[in-house]
Amino acid sequence: MLLRVVNVSAPSPDASALTSSRRRRLAVIVNPNATTTSPRLRSLVVHALSHRFEVEPVDTEGPRHATELARIAAESGADAVVTLGGDGTVNEAANGLVGTGVPLVPLPGGATNVFHRLIGMPGDIVDATEHVLSLADRWETRAVDVGRIGDRWFTFAAGVGLDASVVDRVDQRPKLKARFGPWFYAAAAVSTFNRHYVRHPPQMILELPDGRSLPGVTAVFQNAPEFTYFASRPVRLLPDQSLDSGTLAGAILRHSRPTVMPGITIRALIPSLDLGRHRAVEAFPGLTSAVVRTADERPLPFQVDGDYVGVTDRAEIGIAPGGLLIVA
CATH class of the missing domain: 2.60.200.40 (Tumour Suppressor Smad4)
Structure with missing residues (x-):
């Protein structure tokens, strides 16, 4: 099996800039099988985010599904993709967003949550959700590198x-x-x-x-x-x-x-x-x-x-x- 790398141009850090005249539309991708995620937690997070954003939640149904969902969200004009899951869910969503200019907003729902820690997202899901709500009025994107192995x-x-x-x-x-x-x-x-x-x-x-x-x-x-x-x-x-x-x-x-x-x-x-x-x-x-x-x-x-x-x-x-x- 031969895996190849495809060059992707880095998105502009201003690609997700949006005036405050309307509520941002968030596609919320939930991994229902993540270690610390449950139907109750999903409902609480979606309900909380709905106070400041237009929220469109969807559950993953298997491996690589989050990649497809993130790509669809970017193509349909979502202002950001929120993930509720662990590092696997983040990775899959990132694979659908690289080069699109649509930002990723990860919420911790796994066991280790490495990427969440690396970017300064609170480790507790309640604190992390409150943090995202606070970003509604000071929305700023940050560009980070992504490595690639094969595809x-x-x-x-x-x-x-x-x-x-x-x-x-x-x-x-x-x-x-x-x-x-x-x-x-x-x-x-x-x-x-x-x-x-x-x-x-x-x-x-x-x-x-x-x-x-x-x-x-x-x-x-x-x-x-x-x-x-x-x-x-x-x-x-x-x-x-x-x-x-x-x-x-x-x-x-x-x-x-x-x-x-x-x-x-x-x-x-x-x-x-x-x-x-x-x-x-x-x-x-x-x-x-x-x-x-x-x-x-x-x-x-x-x-x-x-x-x-x-x-x-x-x-x-x-x-x-x-x-x-x-x-x-």
């Missing part, structure tokens, strides 16, 4: 290899994911590493613009200060990255011997430590393009923003500086 945009992080396999395992057990949160991720990571990556893991090659071809077993790409969160603790794999740097930070794990993982884990959980200084890791900041491909004909699993996407033999990596508008 999927990502708002803060993507990975190929081990972390994608872990996400796949976690996503297959939504009840355990909801009940135990980061601890289930940790258990899944240990189990997946020991079962599939200690012996004969899938091999990959990362091709960089400077001509280097780096072999390894896992590659990660970061578009934001944090790669994810472990409960309230930030997991900052690669330093000095931001949502408006115009580049990605990346790293490849050369091998997955058992002695590697303790050091990787410590560096991931202590923000002052740099993963790129680990002896088994090759880091590359300031990345704008790359290619990752299989080195042994086995398909490579990949994830975007903490959601498992599937497998690929080859994928191009890219970035659209300022490609997504947000209001937060």
Whole structure:
């Protein structure tokens, strides 16, 4: 399977400017299966937003549906798309909005809500809804970068290899994911590493613009200060990255011997430590393009923003500086 990158021009930060003579029209995309979302919560949020906005709520019905709904909302003249769900819902909606000039307004409804934290959205749904209501009179959009792997945009992080396999395992057990949160991720990571990556893991090659071809077993790409969160603790794999740097930070794990993982884990959980200084890791900041491909004909699993996407033999990596508008 070959995945390609399509260039998207960054929207103008003023694309969503609107006079205060009418109420803005919000398309509210709700993931009813998100960890902390319920029918009652949906009704409360929609009712509250209706005091200041024209609200058009719609529920997602399956994978990638939020992308379609966001694209339809943009084409039909919505002033913004609000998501009520986790990072997966945000990612799908962003994939329908990149380059349209219609901003995204994410409300927290998932377990981790990484992107919400990164852009300063309150973590409590009541506080976040009140915050959005307060924006009705001071509506300002902000342009943020979006990375791309294959045919999927990502708002803060993507990975190929081990972390994608872990996400796949976690996503297959939504009840355990909801009940135990980061601890289930940790258990899944240990189990997946020991079962599939200690012996004969899938091999990959990362091709960089400077001509280097780096072999390894896992590659990660970061578009934001944090790669994810472990409960309230930030997991900052690669330093000095931001949502408006115009580049990605990346790293490849050369091998997955058992002695590697303790050091990787410590560096991931202590923000002052740099993963790129680990002896088994090759880091590359300031990345704008790359290619990752299989080195042994086995398909490579990949994830975007903490959601498992599937497998690929080859994928191009890219970035659209300022490609997504947000209001937060």
